Amino acid sequence: MVSCLHSLFFVFFFLFSFSDAAQQQIGSFRPRALILPIRRDVPTNLYVADIHKRTPQLPVPFVIDLSGRHLWVTCQHDYLSTTYRAPKCHSAQCHIANAHTCRTCSSQTGPGCHNNTCSLVSYNPVTRKSAPGEVAQDVLSIQSIKGSNPGPMVSVPHFIFGCAPSSLLQGPLPRNVQGFAGFGRSQVSLPSQLASHFGFRQKFALCLGGNGVIFFGEGPYMMQPGIDVSKSLSTTPLIVSRQGEYLIGVRAIKINNKNVPINTTLLSINARGNGGTRISTVVPYTVLESSIFKSVTQFFANELSQVPRVNPVAPFGLCFDAQHIGSSQMGPAVPNIDFVLDKDYVVWRMFGANSMVRAANNTMCLAFADGGVNHQRASIVIGAHQLEDNLLQFDLTASRLGFSSSLLGRRTTCANFNFTSLA
Ligand SMILES: *[C@@H]1O[C@H](CO)[C@@H](O)[C@H](O)[C@H]1NC(C)=O
Ligand SMILES: *[C@@H]1O[C@H](CO)[C@@H](O)[C@H](O)[C@H]1NC(C)=O
Numbered sequence: 001m002v003s004c005l006h007s008l009f010f011v012f013f014f015l016f017s018f019s020d021a022a023q024q025q026i027g028s029f030r031p032r033a034l035i036l037p038i039r040r041d042v043p044t045n046l047y048v049a050d051i052h053k054r055t056p057q058l059p060v061p062f063v064i065d066l067s068g069r070h071l072w073v074t075c076q077h078d079y080l081s082t083t084y085r086a087p088k089c090h091s092a093q094c095h096i097a098n099a100h101t102c103r104t105c106s107s108q109t110g111p112g113c114h115n116n117t118c119s120l121v122s123y124n125p126v127t128r129k130s131a132p133g134e135v136a137q138d139v140l141s142i143q144s145i146k147g148s149n150p151g152p153m154v155s156v157p158h159f160i161f162g163c164a165p166s167s168l169l170q171g172p173l174p175r176n177v178q179g180f181a182g183f184g185r186s187q188v189s190l191p192s193q194l195a196s197h198f199g200f201r202q203k204f205a206l207c208l209g210g211n212g213v214i215f216f217g218e219g220p221y222m223m224q225p226g227i228d229v230s231k232s233l234s235t236t237p238l239i240v241s242r243q244g245e246y247l248i249g250v251r252a253i254k255i256n257n258k259n260v261p262i263n264t265t266l267l268s269i270n271a272r273g274n275g276g277t278r279i280s281t282v283v284p285y286t287v288l289e290s291s292i293f294k295s296v297t298q299f300f301a302n303e304l305s306q307v308p309r310v311n312p313v314a315p316f317g318l319c320f321d322a323q324h325i326g327s328s329q330m331g332p333a334v335p336n337i338d339f340v341l342d343k344d345y346v347v348w349r350m351f352g353a354n355s356m357v358r359a360a361n362n363t364m365c366l367a368f369a370d371g372g373v374n375h376q377r378a379s380i381v382i383g384a385h386q387l388e389d390n391l392l393q394f395d396l397t398a399s400r401l402g403f404s405s406s407l408l409g410r411r412t413t414c415a416n417f418n419f420t421s422l423a
């Protein structure tokens, strides 16, 4: 009990000294919100952000992992920084990172290799491998927002991250990537540390696209031509798994406003934490448990029976002759797919731009993949293609997800933030 209070005291002490430093460092300018540009890497379909770290400052490319618990980077080679620190074992920083094991290192002293530091296990969601490394701290800088444009860069001087062995960085991964930036629910995820450092509400918003952005802090989030995409969002409860991943409660699936017959037991999360609907930025296309996949595919095929089918292209199960599919403001003109959430009128509607993908020149496929029977813990994993040009606002304080549905309906996209800096 005494030791527990003791560590709590250290955690609070640490947090307070942390925000003091913030005030001194940014002087009178207190950002209201921050912005991180991201891009889709075409060969891998992963989303990459250049995050400014170290001293001297360097933009380092990271894969965005919505489910990751912290930011990790390989730092055994080419990590040059005068501000790198490895907190001592049992320090407040290690408590915050939930890293309670002490570590030693027998090779040459340097970033990632110190004695008497604490050990943090990092995870690569592409290879599904994990590896331990040391808890580290260094400067992290990010662009603030001023009105509708970017404002000055602001810094977190002692950002906590995991220093992982180079062997963890396997893929296929985008070229030059140095690690993964975790956005999951944990005290050391990227959004949590930014929110506590700058005194924001625990809130961030994802807007994926070929070029997209992530917002931290409160709206308005302005997109050209003068549209506040933080307005008129639908909301649904946000569920956080034990691993810190984000789930939502899909109760039914509709196609063309008609109920698709599915085993609803699979849609709820059972006592072992399996089932339900998870959101992911590293899964390229929504993955459905096998029986749901079959049902959705068959139903969609019936609703679009007038369009000639062609041989499916893996990993998809249903493909059409693209010449016979018209186009609309919302992408290919096909039946709407609705995920019905906590109430009958709270619906995540997917139009052609998010439900279809061009898999070859004249082949357009339903952009859902078969997850098998026991492939993933969740029955539905909503993947990146379905998230593109939709704004998703994760409000961790209120445990609520705000979602815009396709921004194409508001005549804007996730690429439309005005990155022109004001002098
Ligand atoms: C850690 O301690 C061991 C044993 O004292 C020593 O051999 C090793 O060189 C030390 N490692 C570093 C990185 O200082
Ligand atoms: C529905 O799914 C649950 C969980 O996998 C399974 O136990 C049950 O047998 C399924 N029900 C039907 C009717 O297939």
Ligand SMILES: *[C@@H]1O[C@H](CO)[C@@H](O)[C@H](O)[C@H]1NC(C)=O
Pocket (backbone or CB within 6 Å): 361
């Ligand atoms: C696809 O289209 C491109 C450009 O229009 C063409 O060069 C290519 O030969 C086509 N490929 C196939 C498989 O039809």
Ligand SMILES: *[C@@H]1O[C@H](CO)[C@@H](O)[C@H](O)[C@H]1NC(C)=O
Pocket (backbone or CB within 6 Å): 149, 224, 418, 420, 421, 422
């Ligand atoms: C972007 O912002 C700059 C600075 O405010 C402004 O001059 C410019 O017109 C904006 N661009 C567009 C396309 O609105």
